[in-house]
Amino acid sequence: xxxxxxxxxxxxxxxxxxxxxxxxxxxxxxxxxxxxxxxxxxxxxxxxxxxxxxxxxxxxxxxxxxxxxxxxxxxxxxxxxxxxxxxxxxxxxxxxxxxxxxxxxxxxxxxxxxxxxxxxxxxxxxxxxxxxxxxxxxxxxxxxxxxxxxxxxxxxxxxxxxxxxxxxxxxxxxxxxxxxxxxxxxxxxxxxxxxxxxxxxxxxxxxxxxxxxxxxxxxxxxxxxxxxxxxxxxxxxxxxxxxxxxxxxxxxxxxxxxxxxxxxxxxxxxxxxxxxxxxxxxxxxxxxxxxxxxxxxxxxxxxxxxxxxxxxxxxxxxxxxxxxxxxxxxxxxxxxxxxxxxxxxxxxxxxxxxxxxxxxxxxxxxxxxxxxxxxxxxxxxxxxxxxxxxxxxxxxxxxxxxxxxxxxxxxxxxxxxxxxxxxxxxxxxxxxxxxxxxxxxxxxxxxxxxxxxxxxxxxxxxxxxxxxxxxx
Numbered sequence: 261x262x263x264x265x266x267x268x269x270x271x272x273x274x275x276x277x278x279x280x281x282x283x284x285x286x287x288x289x290x291x292x293x294x295x296x297x298x299x300x301x302x303x304x305x306x307x308x309x310x311x312x313x314x315x316x317x318x319x320x321x322x323x324x325x326x327x328x329x330x331x332x333x334x335x336x337x338x339x340x341x342x343x344x345x346x347x348x349x350x351x352x353x354x355x356x357x358x359x360x361x362x363x364x365x366x367x368x369x370x371x372x373x374x375x376x377x378x379x380x381x382x383x384x385x386x387x388x389x390x391x392x393x394x395x396x397x398x399x400x401x402x403x404x405x406x407x408x409x410x411x412x413x414x415x416x417x418x419x420x421x422x423x424x425x426x427x428x429x430x431x432x433x434x435x436x437x438x439x440x441x442x443x444x445x446x447x448x449x450x451x452x453x454x455x456x457x458x459x460x461x462x463x464x465x466x467x468x469x470x471x472x473x474x475x476x477x478x479x480x481x482x483x484x485x486x487x488x489x490x491x492x493x494x495x496x497x498x499x500x501x502x503x504x505x506x507x508x509x510x511x512x513x514x515x516x517x518x519x520x521x522x523x524x525x526x527x528x529x530x531x532x533x534x535x536x537x538x539x540x541x542x543x544x545x546x547x548x549x550x551x552x553x554x555x556x557x558x559x560x561x562x563x564x565x566x567x568x569x570x571x572x573x574x575x576x577x578x579x580x581x582x583x584x585x586x587x588x589x590x591x592x593x594x595x596x597x598x599x600x601x602x603x604x605x606x607x608x609x610x611x612x613x614x615x616x617x618x619x620x621x622x623x624x625x626x627x628x629x630x631x632x633x634x635x636x637x638x639x640x641x642x643x644x645x646x647x648x649x650x651x652x653x654x655x656x657x658x659x660x661x662x663x664x665x666x667x668x669x670x671x672x673x674x675x676x677x678x679x680x681x682x683x684x685x686x687x688x689x690x691x692x693x694x695x696x697x698x699x700x701x702x703x704x705x706x707x708x709x710x711x712x713x714x715x716x717x718x719x720x721x722x723x724x725x726x727x728x729x730x731x732x
Contacts (some may be wrong), residue, residue, distance in 0.1 A: 357403075422440070429451060463505070491619075520540065543571070
């Protein structure tokens with residue numbers, strides 16, 4: 261929630277951009293990953309076009325090789341029956357990962373806009389002060405790693421809002437796909453060369469940043485130096501000054517395809533119609549909206565206007581602990597406040613295909629389909645529809661998380677079977693035994709190591725480490 265200012269070398273649209281790929285060693289025993297990084301999962305699969313009640317998802321290296329109904333596919337060797345629902349890893353376009361180490365904040369009152377609570381003494385004592393103290397003491401990588409693990413525990417394989425200081429953030433590569441910093445796609449380059457930018461205060465940006473936003477083009481080719489996507493915070497509040505930010509958005513030339521807006525509380529039907537006409541996306545974060553302002557975005561108006569909508573948790577101090585929790589909040593609001601304006605399938609897309617498309621990566625992530633990155637989330641099967649299994653799950657229901665073909669997290673028994681001989685970290689989430697394989701990128705940043713350091717540091721300034729999950 262604090263400023264992340266972007267700096268560019270010139271006023272031109274040209275940038276030097278890239279990504280990084282980090283892969284771990286594969287297990288080579290039958291029934292698991294083989295030496296080439298191949299394995300096959302069987303379960304209920306939600307594809308972009310249908311729900312397959314029993315299907316096989318074949319993973320080849322970092323990509324999905326094939327998806328087919330189990331009775332229509334050749335009997336693959338070493339199939340792993342996950343007894344669950346297989347969906348794409350969730351895509352989070354609105355988060356502030358380093359802040360998610362801090363405990364939940366109960367605001368002393370409701371606010372009219374974000375500038376009000378950022379000047380509160382209680383906010384400084386509980387959040388901004390401790391965050392500054394930790395980063396100044398050199399805990400940035402530990403904070404980011406804890407935030408990434410927290411995101412993965414809640415079903416996200418890709419996100420934004422990580423540690424942005426280029427002098428200290430090489431540690432963001434190798435775990436969660438940091439779409440704005442280090443996406444870890446095949447054949448990439450260094451950290452901080454991504455073609456997606458996350459802008460917290462767009463109207464306080466320097467001239468070079470403004471020009472880069474005005475040049476954003478989702479169709480631009482890799483190597484062109486042009487941004488593919490921009491996510492920016494606009495109209496976070498419910499008062500007249502906040503509503504005025506729409507006119508500022510237009511005046512700055514930011515109403516263009518490739519831009520997505522987080523919050524938009526102050527927007528109504530006319531503004532959403534203009535967003536839709538310009539093909540500007542919306543990222544909805546309902547829990548944080550309600551905690552801070554007492555209401556959320558007019559989603560009926562946004563839907564009726566035809567805006568492409570994604571959902572994301574914002575941050576855990578006033579929002580949700582992660583994507584699954586935020587989906588559950590949104591589902592309840594859809595039923596109780598918005599009269600089911602969204603179908604379950606549409607809400608599912610808000611966490612998968614829609615944010616992938618808004619990030620300019622709709623052909624790479626966000627779908628269980630051949631050729632897409634093997635970013636997979638497996639959730640426990642329940643006595644409800646496959647979509648409901650996603651919309652009403654908790655962190656304890658996550659059976660498996662795979663990012664780029666690499667099993668990172670899941671039920672202890674399943675992870676042990678898939679990665680025999682690999683040293684895994686054991687933990688418990690919502691009473692369920694889980695295991696982590698988070699050695700990629702920065703091996704020293706294990707959950708145990710970063711938790712211990714952060715707990716000690718936070719205790720020293722009168723605070724405490726936020727839990728990985730808030731369990732029912």
